Amino acid sequence: MSTSSPFSFPSPFQAGIKGLSEMADRLIDSAQAPVWLQHEVQHRLVLLVNHVLMQEHMACERLITQANKVVMLQWRHFDWRLQVTPAGLFNLAPEALEPQLKLTIQTSSLADLAQVLFSSEKPQLQIEGDVQFAAEMSWLADHVQWDVAHDLSRIIGDAPAQFISSALQNLRGRFAK
Numbered sequence: 001m002s003t004s005s006p007f008s009f010p011s012p013f014q015a016g017i018k019g020l021s022e023m024a025d026r027l028i029d030s031a032q033a034p035v036w037l038q039h040e041v042q043h044r045l046v047l048l049v050n051h052v053l054m055q056e057h058m059a060c061e062r063l064i065t066q067a068n069k070v071v072m073l074q075w076r077h078f079d080w081r082l083q084v085t086p087a088g089l090f091n092l093a094p095e096a097l098e099p100q101l102k103l104t105i106q107t108s109s110l111a112d113l114a115q116v117l118f119s120s121e122k123p124q125l126q127i128e129g130d131v132q133f134a135a136e137m138s139w140l141a142d143h144v145q146w147d148v149a150h151d152l153s154r155i156i157g158d159a160p161a162q163f164i165s166s167a168l169q170n171l172r173g174r175f176a177k
Helices: 012-030 035-054 057-064 110-118 131-143 148-156 158-176
Strands: 070-075 078-084 090-092 101-105 125-129
Touching: 035 057, 035 078, 035 090, 057 131, 101 131, 125 131, 148 158
Parallel strands: 070 101
Antiparallel strands: 070 078, 078 090, 101 125
């Protein structure tokens, strides 16, 4: 006969990945980061996106044709508004500006979204707004990729960067299965 203590709690490993995913989803729903922190995270993400775009000249050229347009990316209760600059990059858009394109990620679970992104697939989106702008955003998603190994090699050297890049590729391969 197996008995368990009334004071024992299941560990995250016993709950499995599904349990961890549910805990993360509840945390996301209940937690509200301060506005200043949300703003800073969004600014850092814009810098990262622009860094990647600047490595692909054609991407900037294509975005120049969409200058001053606003795209809103929405997932759950989070939204991220980006305005295309005349240089073909992105900047945070003021909330007063109405987006010409709204992309809503349909996957609600954090674990499912992470799996889709790690497997280099596009998440399921609901698309509303400017068709030409949507086509340009789709082109960016299909053709612009971040060369993590190249950026890491400038900071930590070629060998460690290659090791980290290979480890990330292996991890990504596990998610794709």
